[in-house]
Amino acid sequence: MAHPGIPNDLKISKVAYRDRQFSIVHRRWSASDALAIKQCFEQLQYDMPTGVHGKLIERIYRDILDAGQKPLIIDCGANIGASVTWFASRYPAAHIVAIEPAPDNFALLDKNCAGLDVDLRKAGIGPQDGVAYLQTTGGEMGYRTNTDQNGIQIDMVSLDTLLASKPQSQYVPFLLKIDIEGAEKTLFCGDTSIFNQFPLIIFEPHDWMLPGQLTSQEFFRFHVAAGREFCMNHENIASITRHSSLLGMTQDLKN
Template identity: 60%
Template sequence: MHLTRKIVHPSIPTSLGVCKVTFRGKSLAIFHRRTYADKTAISQCFEQNQYDMPGRDHGVLIERFYQKILTSGKRPLIIDCGANIGASVIWFTARYPEAHVLAVEPAPDNFSLLQRNCTGLDVDLRKAGIGATDGISHLADAGWGTMAYRTVETEQGPEIAMVTMASLLASKPEDRFVPFILKIDVEGGEESLFSGDCSDINRFPLIIMEPHDWLLPGQGSSLPFFRFHSASGREFCIKDENIASINFKEISQSQSSLG
């Protein structure tokens, strides 16, 4: 089997598998390691549809805002923090084909697959972690495999560049892009991220975040997020592992400015 695979696809290492999925009428191929973690990441996106949120009236509002951005001649901007091997990026590009995705992933092994999976897509890839300040942090394995890499301040792993939301948004000119969706799955790093200045984070009408209190019991890693969410007057929905934080005020203001 491996010999046949090598002959037919010489550029693909035999250590990798290819998962073919169908979404919204599109056939998509996702490269993955033959691991539970990678297969779970794909399943969460394309079988469980975990990022297909919020639903009902909230979902209608988000879809209308997406179309409003397009009508204005600008591009909806999706930032994927903790992009892993790219399953979520592929899902977002298939669900919102006119959007531009900026994907952030700190782990070199994940990033290598992310690059492979995003070949040919309109995606800006950054090998970095997301944080409250620009600088350097360190990569740590939380013990759950390649789905659970964390950035930590203690010098216990390889150095990783850290970028802020302000830096990411500064690279996407306001005359071309409108913040649309911010996805955050950073294995507890949300504690540090939401402990800083959240004004740029609040520009996203929809934030989809996985909290990680289950991974870090007793540390209150999600508390800064909930404080931000409450103080900003955002609305709340939940599906599977993820929280949707919706800024109705931002949607209303942005719609007015888009004309």
């Protein structure tokens, strides 16, 4: 009765972070949707890194704005948009690209991103453009892309294509979030230099879900080869760029 335009199988949850408030539309009986909202706005799982590393990331964010450009956030596996709205709260001046391949999730993502500076892409993220197939490992948070023609056919877009669509004169890569249910195994194969353009990568590994498949191995190879720093919060990893003399900046960042 309070929301006559919302079907009975949906509900609205009001959330807030810092000075921003959102009304997130989600499935009434979906434990996955409720968990996604809880992880973002109660557990603050993406509020990372903290301490000296957090101050470094905040400085990079401010430096991009001071240069008259927009920090670019790419959210791979945006689900229904809880993470997108949280990022919009934490980094209100950023431009966000939200990638979600599942049609049911994307429909809610579209609703929840209305009015935000967000570019929505109904696709999966992969090492190159093309097509793949979508299957679920359980629940609305469990969609994963594959190439063995198991599931519905979807479009795939590469990080190269996404960055090419954002003029360097206007946008600067800032944060890359990757939560793609094990498909990271192929995402980080081949040339990974483009990932290093992002000062902060927030990555959820899925070895626990797919034992024996080494799904996160290629990500860690990239992380180590690039000489990036490592922090954790809940189930997420923060891969942080090697910034100019981070060790030498430590005392300055504490002040």
